[in-house]
Amino acid sequence: MLALITSPEAWAALVTLTVMEIVLGIDNVVFISLLVQRLPQRQALRARQIGLSLALVLRIALLFALSWLIGLQQSLFVGFGIDISWRDLILIAGGAFxxxxxxxxxxxxxxxxAEEDGDGDERPSAVAGRAFTLIIGQVAVLDLVFSVDSILTAIGMAEHIEVMVAAVIVAVGIMFWASGPLSSFIAQHxxxxxxxxxxxxxxxxxLVADGFDVHIPRGYVYAAMAFSVMVEMLNVAAAGRRQRRRRAPPGPGLD
Structure with a gap:
């Protein structure tokens, strides 16, 4: 362990893996932030905590089951002229969902x-409890898909499992910190x-394309979305500035 702490290669691998896990975890955070919009504030916070805790547990569990995880890439059958593995089926099902x-x-x-809040006789607490359970179930399904995709991508980037576990913990911690502000921003705009x-x-x-062995470079998708986010931030800033100008009192000498 001391050798890892003092190894520049281990620290470089940790930084690289952490950045990669954060990038791959963006979709996980966005999905959770969108789902919890329908819940009361306290339940939304709890749902985010459970969702990201599941993501952390699943990623670490998969790291300690690398041999089984690598086995998911072995061919099961041939379909559409390509070899289909368990990993492909997971990605296709998760992507379709x-x-x-x-x-x-x-x-x-x-x-x-147009969602119904349930029958008139049904108690709001029962409706809220069912919605919370449904959201946690959906989060768990996508956590599994994103975790399999994330860990399989990370395999080979570090020689020591301790470094990979540390990178996952740091990345999920940053995702948890960012999920609250992201959820609030989405709710307000x-x-x-x-x-x-x-x-x-x-x-x-x-994900579906990747399952069918058609690889779309993620950098293109993330670059396009980053540009869209920058434009949206400019729109939000411009709208806020217009509102402040409308609320400002007229200057002296103006009727």
Whole structure:
């Protein structure tokens, strides 16, 4: 352990893996932040805590089951002229779920939230409890997909599992810290919510394509989304400045 602490190579691998895990975890944080919008504030915080805790536990568990995880890449059958493995099936199913969920959320945002709160006789607490359980279930499913994708990508970037575990812990810690402000920003700006849904839709398509052995460079997707976020931030700043100007009292000498 002391040799790792004093090794420049280990520290370089830790920094590289941490950055990579944060980048790969962005979609995980966005998905959780969007889902918890429908919950009361206290339950939303609890859902974010559970969701990111599951992400941490699953990633560490997969690191200690590398041989089993690598076995997921072995071919099961040939379909559409390509070898399909368990990893491919997980990515295809997870990506399809993400596409469907993002599309439904976009429809609800455009057409108006038509969700029913349950029968008139049903207690609000029961409805809220069912919604919380459903959201945690969806988060758990996507946590598994993102964790498999993240850890398989990280394999080979570090020689020591201790370095990989440390990188995962640091990355999830940063994701947890960022999830609160991100969730609040999405809740306050409807256009940001639509942008986040578009990002998840693209990630879902990318996962499905990856499952069918069609690799879309993630850098292109993330660069496009980063540019869109910059434009959205400029729009938010401009809107805020216009509101401040409207609220400001007229200058002296003006009727």
């Amino acid at each position: 993400l596409v469907a969920k993002a599309t439904m959320e976009m429809h609800a945002a455009v057409e108006g939230d 409807p256009t940001a919510k639509m942008l986040a849904l578009a990002f998840l839709l693209m990630v879902g398509v990318m």
